[in-house]
Amino acid sequence: MFRLKIALAFVLLISGLVGIVYLTVHSHMGQALEEDAEVALRRTALIAEKTRRLDEFALLEKARFVAQRADLNAAMVAEYEGENGEYDRHMQVHKLLERDQILFTEFYAPKNKGKRNLDLNLLHREPMTQEIFMVIDASGKGVATLGKDLLQWFGDNVAKQHPIILEVMQSGEARTDMWLWSYSAADKKQLYVVSIVPLRASPGEPPVGVVVLGNAINDGVAKSSQLLLEGRIALEKPQHRRDSREQSLAPEIAFFHGNKIYGSTFGTAHQLKLAKVLFEGKTPLADHNLEELIEIQIDDRPYRALARYFPGHAGGETPAGFVVLTDAEQALKPLVQTQSNILFGAAAILLLGLGLLLFFIFQFIKPFEKVEQGIQEMLAGNKEYEFSTEGLHEHAASLSQMLNLLTAYLQGKPMPDDDGSEESWGELMPEAHMAKHDKAGAPIVQGVALPGMGPKAKKEAPTEEDVS
Template sequence: MYRWKIGIVFASLVIAFTALAYALSQRWLYSIQDVVSSAPKNSFTAFEKLVQLQTLAMHDAARQIASSELVAYLRTLEDFRGEFIALEKEIYRRYPSSVEPDIEEKMRHYRSEYVMNNSSFVKRFASILSTRVGAVMGDAAFEPQGRAAFLRDKVLLVEDCASVAVNNCFHKFTFRPLQSVLRRLQPTFSSPYSPDVVIVSDQRGVGWAKSDDPLWSDKSGFVEAYPVILRARTSGVVDDIIQLGDDGSYYFVTAMPMVDGGEYLGAILIGVMIDDSLLKEAAKVIGHEIAFALDDKILHSTNRDEMFQSFVSDILAYLPIDDRSQRVELRDGTGYAGVAFYFARHARYDEPYGLRTLPPAIDRLRVVLATHVTRFSMVVSALNWVTIGLGLALGCAGGILLWLLIRTYRKPFEIIDQGIHEIIDGNLDYQFHFGFQQDLPDNMAQSLNLMISVLSGRPVGRADADGAKQWAQSVLVEEKLPRPSLGNMVGTGGELQGRAVPPLPPTQRSADQLNKERAAQYYRRLYADYLAAQAKTGAGKVQIPYSAFLEQVVGHENALKRRLGARRIRFNVLIRDGNATLVPVLID
């Protein structure tokens, strides 16, 4: 019956623990849902800091490029513009172009020779250019070949490009130094805001070089197409979003003027493409899904899922178009929760924008930060079921283990119970088996054997205990006492009437103390005292276990009681002649 009671108690505890774990996980789920729902809103400040970092990185890149040797190239090209045009007119007057490839090749050769023959102009151009580049960069401008090699290279470049057209010279003397500048400055740019494209335009608004396109040149309508250049000429540094290239990709751009001695020479336009990789880098920092939308058009997002796109459209519909400082929070049926706001929240719209009829695109760019609350809830809900399953599994495993432990612990007592019934049946020669793995049933079986031996009057101890008997003969000491009758013994005084018993050492128990000591406590204490005395004498490890020790002590106690007619005999441990011995004490 007790097994069922233990099983019911254990099952109740398992169910209670599982229910508690489930309730705590549900409470944790609801609190986490609230935290997750508000996380995008709380990440708004972090995103603003990220925007500031991007702006600073792009400004720094533009400033480095605008202050590089490109200024010297644009200054020199502008100073020699009239001479380049006059040279072009003269060589084409002498050697006009032809639609026939063979004839044009020959004419180009003649033009090149003409430029070589007028080398004073070319050398003067190269000399002034090298001086100005050296003033900007120092000796590093001519490494590793040196200044002479630099001059020679520029002379050859003029002879080659001038034989084609002046515009070709302007392109090559802009594109090549731009590539050199970018190679040198690339390690200093901050990723992921390293420029994807850099465009150089002159003071007339003509685009001469584009870093990712060696054929892009002589774009006379460049400034009209991108008024951000005009705004940079008057405002210094301008940020915007524009479309560059034939694929219609949008770019974050920074325009910065290039100035020499207070004179405007042109402008640098650097751009970072708005694509999925840029948003994913930002999402790593923010920790949420991100979407960019220009007006009502979603440009890019970190999640192409249809439900996320629908959420972005829904939340943007609540964002007012007349107040860029506002932001909107939303959690809808798609399972997403997020916040929407304008990329540039503090823009002013009462200022004129020149040729623009709308505010700059960067002021119309809208941002959505969102996270999928339901998806997270599904994960946590799955964890709840895992908790329940784990609790039940542990309960079953614990129940099986408990059953095995009870069975293992119960088995020795069942064997002892069978032996008790043998005694009840009259089999007084029955010997209880001991040697169980547990101490309690082992001691109980031995105690029952000793009890039967004492009650039946047969010798105490096993027949095969020769080693224990030899130990007893060397350790157990019998005092040479007379055989008194029970009537003339004094139990507590340790004396016989008319005869004195040797007094006990002060460290040993008196007869009165031994008489009051319970049997189980007495035998275990006596065994412990014997081990301590043996260790004190340096006799080494004891060779007799407790079970054999108990049998020999009880056997000698019974023998002394029968011989002396005493009611009780107990022992004290003494050290005599360097050996641990057991000395009997008579108790009446």
């Protein structure tokens, strides 16, 4: 029972200390990690937004370059005779657009290969291939466009679908916009960021049309943005790009328009689930705030997400923006690891400490068990039993010596301080007794002064004569 009480007290002490440490770490470290995750999420969203803006400015610069070409402006205002005049203008403009596309893709792009986008001016920044590359006349109808199997495309009223074209021609100022666009009603529309620049025959004159350049926003763009936010550059080989730890910490990105996601770093299944979580019953930024911090779950996996509008696209029936997501479990992983280490260390300390405690208790109690066995033997009738002090610790040896003195006293045997006792006591006599004739007082047996023993003679037992 004694050993059990000590062990239980030790377990309770360690458990209490571990509980205090565990709760303290959970309270302070968990709150700090959540705050850091939110700050990192906002910074990530800001970087993603500025990156998209920089890409828009680069696209705008390319559109300005094309729109300022004198021969393109001349081709737009030239008079084309005959019934095929519109077609002739279409072909002339198409050739000029092809020329500029070749300049971007076959001259600028190879020249800048291996260089970072940050080191290039806006006109030379990637991507150099634009998915939308068209010219529209003053009435809002398409004149020519580049693209596979699009040589014959012209005459569609683009301004009817995107009134911003007429707004640019009226104001004379270049604009950027987000379009859902396809060249045919049978084709699925994709999301594009476009730049619209007015065409003028000469400075100061009204625009004769606009140049529209656009880049698709899709999964590839989302993954490129993720790569940038991860602190990597596109020049690195994909197979050496990320390890599992870096990949788990990289934020996820999704671009939305209205209530649909058009590009993300998720797979198709997860992207559909994300759209359902974000837009079913509630639209992100429903109050038209610039951003909104939300917590969502996809397949029971918690995410912290920050939804933000693209600049200028916060209003309207189909707002456009992006969502940056971080895995909440990954953000709190250091806390979980720390708590696991605390519990593991506490269990190790508890088991090791309990084992050492029981070992030392056993080593301390074991000599007393030998003494107890000796007492049992004397009770069984062995009056000559002597308690050995050899190999015992101080307390057990002192008890054994006291028991030897007690049994000798009760049996009337010579005491250690009696003359000639050395022969009877032998090795059981303490060294202090050997100097008893040189010092006054009672001899010391294992550090204990025995009453009634010393240089004075012990009192004789009273006789019958004394009693009478």
